Amino acid sequence: MISDSAPNQSPPRPTALAWMMLRDWIRPGDTVIDATAGNGHDTVFLAERVGPTGKVLAFDVQDAAIAASRLRVEEAGTAARVEFHRCSHALMGKFAEAGSVAAIMFNLGYLPGEDHDLTTTTSGTLSALEAAGRLLRPGGFLSVICYPGHEGGMEEACSVESWLTAKSSDHWRLAKYAMLGTRRPAPFLLIASKG
Numbered sequence: 001m002i003s004d005s006a007p008n009q010s011p012p013r014p015t016a017l018a019w020m021m022l023r024d025w026i027r028p029g030d031t032v033i034d035a036t037a038g039n040g041h042d043t044v045f046l047a048e049r050v051g052p053t054g055k056v057l058a059f060d061v062q063d064a065a066i067a068a069s070r071l072r073v074e075e076a077g078t079a080a081r082v083e084f085h086r087c088s089h090a091l092m093g094k095f096a097e098a099g100s101v102a103a104i105m106f107n108l109g110y111l112p113g114e115d116h117d118l119t120t121t122t123s124g125t126l127s128a129l130e131a132a133g134r135l136l137r138p139g140g141f142l143s144v145i146c147y148p149g150h151e152g153g154m155e156e157a158c159s160v161e162s163w164l165t166a167k168s169s170d171h172w173r174l175a176k177y178a179m180l181g182t183r184r185p186a187p188f189l190l191i192a193s194k195g
């Protein structure tokens with residue numbers, strides 16, 4: 001994982017690239033969503049971007065992830081602007097108004113250091129993307145990092161890419177960024193701006 005002060009790898013990894021793209025997009029006071037809180041790196045990044053008047057909704061299904069993320073935002077002094085939900089991101093539609101969210105980040109796969117069999121799933125991720133599509137405001141930003149290298153990851157990555165590609169007919173702007181020349185199928189970043 002990365003932090004603002006970490007030396008940048010060149011070309012940047014998908015995690016770093018997502019931050020680079022979102023950094024200037026998110027404004028103070030915005031409401032944003034971390035769909036996969038994990039160890040809280042993205043949660044802290046988002047909380048810093050929205051500032052004291054903004055709000056981050058952070059989702060994860062694992063107690064260990066919620067605890068790690070909560071600790072990280074407390075250490076960063078941003079806990080007051082983060083609302084944690086220990087439930088599937090497929091339920092995010094219950095916690096925000098349609099069209100009210102500036103940016104939503106997904107970092108799929110498993111929690112490093114925990115059970116690698118507990119990963120995001122194709123069906124859960126697609127349900128969450130449907131919800132995300134409703135919550136984003138026009139011009140809102142969606143980033144999804146896919147990991148095709150682990151069990152089930154390829155199917156999920158292909159499904160997410162297909163789901164997003166179909167959004168071009170709704171005038172969404174879409175991009176895919178991937179490393180080349182890796183031994184295993186490389187993680188890639190999908191970026192979308194809602195039409």
Ligand SMILES: C[S@@+](CC[C@H](N)C(=O)[O-])C[C@H]1O[C@@H](n2cnc3c(N)ncnc32)[C@H](O)[C@@H]1O
Nearest residue numbers: 036037038039040041042060088089107111120
């Ligand atoms: C790669 S980690 C996320 C890393 C995190 N963004 C960070 O900055 O540290 C993926 C996370 O997705 C979580 N996850 C799996 N299924 C989920 C679901 N249905 N809803 C929300 N989170 C889920 C896992 O528990 C894991 O913590």
